[in-house]
Amino acid sequence: xxxxxxxxxxxxxxxxxxxxxxxxxxxxxxxxxxxxxxxxxxxxxxxxxxxxxxxxxxxxxxxxxxxxxxxxxxxxxxxxxxxxxxxxxxxxxxxxxxxxxxxxxxxxxxxxxxxxxxxxxxxxxxxxxxxxxxxxxxxxxxxxxxxxxxxxxxxxxxxxxxxxxxxxxxxxxxxxxxxxxxxxxxxxxxxxxxxxxxxxxxxxxxxxxxxxxxxxxxxxxxxxxxxxxxxxxxxxxxxxxxxxxxxxxxxxxxxxxxxxxxxxxxxxxxxxxxxxxxxxxxxxxxxxxxxxxxxxxxxxxxxxxxxxxxxxxxxxxxxxxxxxxxxxxxxxxxxxxx
Amino acid sequence: xxxxxxxxxxxxxxxxxxxxxxxxxxxxxxxxxxxxxxxxxxxxxxxxxxxxxxxxxxxxxxxxxxxxxxxxxxxxxxxxxxxxxxxxxxxxxxxxxxxxxxxxxxxxxxxxxxxxxxxxxxxxxxxxxxxxxxxxxxxxxxxxxxxxxxxxxxxxxxxxxxxxxxxxxxxxxxxxxxxxxxxxxxxxxxxxxxxxxxxxxxxxxxxxxxxxxxxxxxxxxxxxxxxxxxxxxxxxxxxxxxxxxxxxxxxxxxxxxxxxxxxxxxxxxxxxxxxxxxxxxxxxxxxxxxxxxxx
Numbered sequence: 001x002x003x004x005x006x007x008x009x010x011x012x013x014x015x016x017x018x019x020x021x022x023x024x025x026x027x028x029x030x031x032x033x034x035x036x037x038x039x040x041x042x043x044x045x046x047x048x049x050x051x052x053x054x055x056x057x058x059x060x061x062x063x064x065x066x067x068x069x070x071x072x073x074x075x076x077x078x079x080x081x082x083x084x085x086x087x088x089x090x091x092x093x094x095x096x097x098x099x100x101x102x103x104x105x106x107x108x109x110x111x112x113x114x115x116x117x118x119x120x121x122x123x124x125x126x127x128x129x130x131x132x133x134x135x136x137x138x139x140x141x142x143x144x145x146x147x148x149x150x151x152x153x154x155x156x157x158x159x160x161x162x163x164x165x166x167x168x169x170x171x172x173x174x175x176x177x178x179x180x181x182x183x184x185x186x187x188x189x190x191x192x193x194x195x196x197x198x199x200x201x202x203x204x205x206x207x208x209x210x211x212x213x214x215x216x217x218x219x220x221x222x223x224x225x226x227x228x229x230x231x232x233x234x235x236x237x238x239x240x241x242x243x244x245x246x247x248x249x250x251x252x253x254x255x256x257x258x259x260x261x262x263x264x265x266x267x268x269x270x271x272x273x274x275x276x277x278x279x280x281x282x283x284x285x286x287x288x289x290x291x292x293x294x295x296x297x298x299x300x301x302x303x304x305x306x307x308x309x310x311x312x313x314x315x316x317x318x319x320x321x322x323x324x325x326x327x328x329x330x331x332x333x334x335x336x337x338x
Numbered sequence: 339x340x341x342x343x344x345x346x347x348x349x350x351x352x353x354x355x356x357x358x359x360x361x362x363x364x365x366x367x368x369x370x371x372x373x374x375x376x377x378x379x380x381x382x383x384x385x386x387x388x389x390x391x392x393x394x395x396x397x398x399x400x401x402x403x404x405x406x407x408x409x410x411x412x413x414x415x416x417x418x419x420x421x422x423x424x425x426x427x428x429x430x431x432x433x434x435x436x437x438x439x440x441x442x443x444x445x446x447x448x449x450x451x452x453x454x455x456x457x458x459x460x461x462x463x464x465x466x467x468x469x470x471x472x473x474x475x476x477x478x479x480x481x482x483x484x485x486x487x488x489x490x491x492x493x494x495x496x497x498x499x500x501x502x503x504x505x506x507x508x509x510x511x512x513x514x515x516x517x518x519x520x521x522x523x524x525x526x527x528x529x530x531x532x533x534x535x536x537x538x539x540x541x542x543x544x545x546x547x548x549x550x551x552x553x554x555x556x557x558x559x560x561x562x563x564x565x566x567x568x569x570x571x572x573x574x575x576x577x578x579x580x581x582x583x584x585x586x587x588x589x590x591x592x593x594x595x596x597x598x599x600x601x602x603x604x605x606x607x608x609x610x611x612x613x614x615x616x617x618x619x620x621x622x623x624x625x626x627x628x629x630x631x632x633x
Contacts, residue, residue, distance in 0.1 A: 015470060015471055015474045016474075018468075018471035018474070019471060019474060019475065022471060022472075023483050023486075023487060026483075026484060026487030026488065137368075137612065137615060137616065137619070138608075138612060140560075140611075140615065141559065141563070141608050141611035141612040141615055142608055143563055143566055143567060143570070143583070143586075143604060143607050143608065143611075144567065145567065145570045145583070145586055145587075145604070146586065146600075146601070146604030146605070146607065146608060149586070149593055149600045149601070149604065150601065150604075152593075152594065153593065153594060153597050153600075153601075156594065157594040157595070157597075164594075271476075272476035272477055272479075273476070273477055273478075275476040275479060276476045276477045276478030276479045276482075277478065279478060279479065279482060279571065280478075280567050280570065280571055283570075283571045294482065294483075294486075295482075295571050295572065295573070297486075298482065298485065298486040298490070298573060299490065299572055299573070301489075306483065306486045306487075310479070310483040310486070313476060313479055314474055314475055314476070314479070317474070317475070317476045317479075318474055
C-alpha cells in the first residue's frame with residue numbers, strides 16, 4: 001500500500017514535470033514579447049534589452065528552463081508581470097473563490113446526477129429514463145456561456161432576484177471587513193457573524209454554481225447510467241434476480257456497491273471538467289478565482305502567472321484523482337491483498 | 339463481370355441496403371433528426387454567401403439593436419449588422435474548425451497509436467507516457483494553456499484543440515491495433531516478408547479505423563463547442579472573423595436588454611453540437627456493436 005502510494009506520487013511528480021516542460025517550451029516557441037506588458041506600447045530598444053535582462057529572457061532557452069525548474073523546486077513560481085505580486089500569493093488569494101465555486105457545484109452534481117443516472121438505468125426506457133437521456137444529450141451541447149447568459153437575463157435582467165456578477169455586493173466589499181481565514185466567503189462571513197455579507201455571498205454564488213453544475217450534470221448522469229446498465233447486466237445480478245432476491249436489495253446492496261469504484265472515478269474526472277468549466281464561468285461572472293486570473297494573464301502575456309496557475313490547476317486535478325485512487329483501497333478490500 | 343450480371347447482382351444488394359437503412363432509421367429516430375438538422379446547417383453555411391439577406395459586415399448605425407422582425411429574423415447587433423446573416427456565415431467558421439481540429443487530432447494521434455500498438459514494448463511505453471502528460475490536464479485547461487503559449491487567435495486555438503485531443507485518438511488507435519495485430523492475415527503478411535510499414539498502412543490501419551471514426555464523429559461537436567468557448571473568453575477567433583462564440587462575447591455589454599444578440603449565436607452552437615452528437619451516438623450504435631443495445 002505504501003509502496004503503491006509512493007509510486008503514484010513519483011508518477012504524479014513526473015507528469016507535473018512533463019506539464020511544466022511542455023507549457024514552458026510551447027511558451028517560447030514564438031518570440032512573444034512579455035516585455036510589452038511592463039514597458040507599454042512603444043519601448044526603445046535599450047528599454048527592451050534591459051527588461052529582457054531583468055526577466056532573464058536574454059539567456060539561452062535551456063538555461064532559462066533550468067533556472068525556472070530550480071525556482072519551482074524551491075516553491076517559487078515567480079512574480080506576475082501584470083500585478084507585480086508573487087504568483088504564489090496570487091494563487092493563494094484566489095484559490096478560495098475557485099474552491100468554493102467548484103465544491104458547491106460538485107455537491108449539486110453528485111446529489112442530483114448520480115441518483116438520476118442510477119434511476120435511469122434501473123427503470124430503463126421509462127419516462128424518467130427518456131427525460132434523463134434527453135437532458136444528457138442536450139446538456140452536453142449547451143455552451144456554458146449561453147446557459148450563464150440565459151440565467152443572467154432571467155434572474156438579473158427580468159426578475160432582478162439575483163446579482164449579475166462578482167462575489168459580494170460592492171458596498172459590502174467596501175464597508176464590511178471580515179478575516180479571510182479560509183478564503184471561502186460562506187464560512188468566513190459566518191465565522192465573523194456578518195449576516196449581511198453571508199446573504200450577499202450566497203446570492204452571488206447561486207448563478208455561477210448553477211451554470212457550472214448544469215453543464216457538468218449531463219455527462220455525469222450519462223456515465224453513471226451507462227455504468228449501472230453494465231453492472232446490471234452482470235451474471236451475479238441475473239443470478240440474484242433468479243434466486244428471487246428482492247429488487248430493492250439487488251439495486252442498493254449488490255449493484256450500487258459494484259458501481260462505487262467507477263463512480264468515484266467519475267467524480268474525480270468531473271472535478272477536472274469543473275476546473276475547465278470554471279475558467280469560462282469565472283470569466284463571465286467576474287468571479288475573482290483562478291480561472292478568470294488565468295484568462296487575464298494569457299490575454300496580457302503574463303507568462304510567470306500563466307505557468308504557475310496552469311501548474312497549480314494540473315496539480316490539483318492530479319491530487320484529487322490520486323485521493324480518489326487511494327479511496328479505492330477503502331472501498332474495495334480485495335485491492336489491499338494485491 | 340459483364341454488365342448484365344452486375345446489374346442482376348447489384349439490385350438485391352442495394353435493395354437490402356435501403357431496407358436496412360429504413361429499419362435503422364425507424365429505430366434511430368434521433369439519428370435521423372441529427373442528420374436532418376446537421377444537413378440544413380451545413381448547406382446553409384456552405385451556401386451562406388448566396389442566402390444572406392444582408393452583407394454580414396455591413397454597418398448601419400440607424401438600424402442598431404433592432405429586435406427580431408420579418409426584416410431581420412434574428413435582429414441586429416450594436417453596429418446594426420444583421421445577426422441572421424452573421425449566424426449563417428459564422429457557421430462556415432464553426433464547420434471548418436470542427437473538421438480541421440478533428441482531422442488534425444486524428445492525423446497526429448492515430449499514427450502514434452498505430453506505432454504504439456504495433457510494436458509494443460518500449461516504443462509503446464514511451465509513446466503512451468508522452469500522451470499521458472496531455473491527459474493529466476483538466477479538460478479545456480490544456481487548450482487554454484497551449485493558446486496561452488502560442489498566443490490568442492483562431493488558428494492557434496485550432497492547433498491547441500488538436501494537440502489536446504490527439505492523445506484520445508492515440509489510445510483508441512492503440513487499442514484497436516492491438517486487437518488486429520494478432521489476426522491471421524497480419525501473420526500471413528509478416529511471413530511473406532512484407533515490411534512493417536506496409537503492414538501498418540495496408541493491413542492494420544484500415545481494419546482499426548471504425549472506433550476512430552466513431553470517436554471523431556462524437557468529437558466534432560465538442561470541438562466546435564470548445565472553440566466557441568475559447569473565442570468567447572477572448573482566446574480564439576478575433577474580429578473581423580465571424581464566429582458564433584465571438585458574436586456572443588461581443589454582445590456582453592448589451593445582452594441584458596437585447597437578448598437576441600447573445601442567444602441567437604448561442605443557440606446556433608447548441609443546435610449544431612446537438613445535431614452532431616445525435617449523429618455520433620447513432621454511428622456508434624451501428625458501427626460499435628459493443629454499445630448497441632445498452633445505450
